[in-house]
Amino acid sequence: MTFAIVHAPEGSPVGLLAHPRDITGRFEHDRETRRRLRELEEELARLRGDATR
Structure with a gap:
């Protein structure tokens, strides 16, 4: 909302x-x-084998 x-x-x-x-x-x-960013970060973690994420 804009006010003036x-x-x-x-x-x-x-x-x-x-x-x-x-x-x-x-x-x-x-x-x-x-x-979508969350999905990609989860996929990257999975591909790296990072089980902590």
Whole structure:
């Protein structure tokens, strides 16, 4: 969400502007990226024979 104070020509504040954005797509993409990274790290550990991960 973005906020801005709206000022009158003489400089006094007269209002507030709020602009919401839907970030659902970005959130889902980030979650998928983290999931894929976790899978790749697990696969790498398995290929290396690292049983501690």
